[in-house]
Amino acid sequence: AQSVSQHNHHVILSEAASLELGCNYSYGGTVNLFWYVQYPGQHLQLLLKYFSGDPLVKGIKGFEAEFIKSKFSFNLRKPSVQWSDTAEYFCAVKEYSSASKIIFGSGTRLSIRP
Amino acid sequence: DAGVIQSPRHEVTEMGQEVTLRCKPISGHDYLFWYRQTMMRGLELLIYFNNNVPIDDSGMPEDRFSAKMPNASFSTLKIQPSEPRDSAVYFCATTRGLEAFFGQGTRLTVV
Secondary structure (H helix, E strand, O other): OEEEOOOOOOOEEEOOOOOOOEEEEEEEOOEEEEEEEEEEOOEEEEEEEEEHHHOOOOHHHHHEEEEEEOOOEEEEEEEEOHHHOEEEEEEEEOOOOOOOEEEOOEEEEEEEEO | OOOOEOOEEEEOOOOOOOOEEEEEEEOOOEEEEEEEOOOOEEEEEEEEEEEOEEOOOOOOOOOOOOEEEOOOOOOEEOOOOHHHHHHHHEEEEEEEEOOOEEEEEEEHHHH
């Protein structure tokens, strides 16, 4: 069965530090990949997505993610985090077909020290 | 498009009472999902619909939970009877194409 693994449950960084959150999925076929962000007390919002083409995807607020097919990974990165990036981050995968659900990882809580 | 609308935003109820959560999806959606989020278990998929038909309800925790989608504009998630361990934030999400849109969630507290 499809699954999405986010190995970091809680990451604590200082402002201006670089960020990388890991995401691995288990599915051998073509997939669409997503990162969602959930700010405290809010709903999930799309941060960035990969459908095809350039495996390095740029999203909002300076975030980017790289799809490495051979590693089944889609890690999220940001070169310099801000206090306002404090949130929970969810990786998600969807099989490339119309009749499939989106599978979410368990999430990574990011805390930024001012 | 106002996005996915959920009601109520907050619900506090006594154990044993029936709770009904509501969701109005975005127009032109293709799938509708109900998720539950807790600190302990994270984001769990409960059930999802396509063309108003339930496709997979294997995530529904118990028979106390039921979900319906009587038409393309409305879905409900019902818990009867409710228990304290049902306390969580319940999200409705819909997809249009390959992107999912989430509602603001309903924070349910069962005391």
